[in-house]
Amino acid sequence: MIEACRDRDFGRVFRLVKARAGIYPSMIARRCELTPSRVGEVIDGRRQLLHMDVIERISDGLRIPGHMLGLARRTWETPQNLTVTPREPTEAAPPADMQLAASLPGTDVDSILALAAERDLSPSTLNALHSSIADYWRRDDEHGGESLRPAVLGQLRYVVGLLKEERSSPMRDGLHGIAAELARLTGWTYFDARQYHQARAYFTEALGLAKAVDDHQFMANVLACMSLQATYQDKPGDALALVTAAQDQARAAMGTTPRVLAMLAMREAFAHATLGNHSATHSAISEAHTHLGRISTDDPDPAWVAYFDETKLVVDTGIAHGRLGEAVLAEPLIADALRREHRTNHRGRALHAFWLARTQLQRGKLDEACHTAMDALVPAAAVSSQRVARHLREFHEQLEPFRREPAAVAFESRLREVLPRQVSGSPRP
Known part of the structure; x- marks a missing residue:
């Protein structure tokens, strides 16, 4: 980073902050008051940034100290010396652990x-x-x-x-x-x-x-998260091994609640569905519904599993069927859950709406699929989530054979209006 800043190689700077700090080009653009297309051109090496006002905006937006870019100290930087002067002389110095250093670095x-x-x-x-x-x-x-x-x-x-x-x-x-x-x-x-x-x-x-x-229930929860990640990485074997380990931890715990067991069973269903194993997926779905049916108000559920309610079970059941290609079973379940989902859960609504659109497209319902996907664009624009962006791109690619149809044209137009960056990053012409 020091070398890239010294050379004012902002393409490299932007790539480094993306890789090391998770600051993606869209956020770089917002922080530095640049357009997303301009940031993309810099990253691709098709544009250089030479104007001093732009360099200052990058310094301020990414919090790069001024001296690294050949600028004066920025107003937000901690002063080099912050001297603490006592009001009256003291006879003895305070204990060492109570002394503040004369210099307070901003990174500490x-x-x-x-x-x-x-x-x-x-x-x-x-x-x-x-x-x-x-x-x-x-x-x-x-x-x-x-x-x-x-x-x-x-x-x-x-x-x-x-x-x-x-x-x-x-x-x-x-x-x-x-x-x-x-x-x-x-x-x-x-x-x-x-x-x-x-x-x-x-x-x-x-x-x-x-x-x-020895919090075995929470270990099970973490392993279930890792299993879900493995499904997104297209590693279904890892996903199944991780959720199996999660269920082992749940069995080792004292008083694992039905809600936790239902969540783990649904993670297992996702893993089997990604593997294309129909019977095992249906069995895990059935187990999840059985566990949820046993929930009582007296269960000492951990706070971290409270999200897994009936609506979440229904939408996850639909997604599991969708992963298997069983669109006829998936569509009504996801649609029902989406109607019940809380309006402020922007990421969940966007993810589930794109899943619904994909199942509708699989069933040949082009107009409905495009309408559903258009409804998903508003919550998708409200949340910063690469998972949502991936689901949007996948639906966009599946529309390719129908791109001249009126419904697809209308969706494309709305997409360009709401999320233009997603269109520019798409493989479609």
């Missing part, structure tokens, strides 16, 4: 926060951390995880830092659980961005944190 925020952190944690502290995680998941559904990742990572580092100190067993177990959930959420944001290597690293960290306190 975690250590500064640690100095100010409350040392005697209370149950209310744990409740506050759990509440913030619930809020992160809600915002992830509404907007995608890309913009949340820095905050989640910062909180993960903070909680892991707290674990380095001596704690009572209940407090230590609580912190391990929170750290495990934050690591899983970080892995999820990378998975949703289709950065699978980074996702796997954080999922593995979440497994280790849960294993430290």
Whole structure:
């Protein structure tokens, strides 16, 4: 990065921030006040950026220190010296662990926060951390995880830092659980961005944190996430092995609830469907529905599985049938779930609408498929998710044989209006 900035090779800079920081070209464009097409041309080597005002916008938008690009110190950079002058002379210096360094580097925020952190944690502290995680998941559904990742990572580092100190067993177990959930959420944001290597690293960290306190149910949850990722990577054998391991962990846990077992059975159905195994898929679907039917209000469900309700079971059942090519079974299920799905869950609505459009297209319902896909464009534009973008591209490609039909032309026009970047990145002419 230092070399690329020194040479003002912004194509390389943009590629590096995408690969290393997960900042995709669309976000680069927004942060630097550039058009997406211009960013794409720079990355492809078809355009150079030479104007000073543009270079300053890149410095500010990507938080590249001014000196790395031959600019003056930017207004957002931490001053080189921040001297603390006592109001009155003191006879003795304070203890070493209470002294702040004369220079406070902007990248060392975690250590500064640690100095100010409350040392005697209370149950209310744990409740506050759990509440913030619930809020992160809600915002992830509404907007995608890309913009949340820095905050989640910062909180993960903070909680892991707290674990380095001596704690009572209940407090230590609580912190391990929170750290495990934050690591899983970080892995999820990378998975949703289709950065699978980074996702796997954080999922593995979440497994280790849960294993430290023998939380077998949460280990099962993380393994189920990894299984879902394997289906997206077209590794159905890995997906089945991971969900089988998840079910083993669930069986090892005391009091695994029917809701958790239903979620795991549906992950198994996805793995079998990706393998094309019809009978095993139908069996796993049946098992998931049986488990969900056993749920009672007294079940001590973990908070992380609350999302798996009847609507989620129905849409996942439809998707499993869709993966098998059973469009006749899939279409009414996905359509029914989509009608019941919460309006603020933009990513879920977009994903499920594109699945519905694909099943309708498989059934020869071109007009309905294009109408459904057009409805999906608004929630797709509201969320930053490479998984959603992938489903959109797949539907777009499946429309290729019908591209001259009026319904397909109308969809293409709406797509260019709402998500022009997706069209420019499409293989279609």
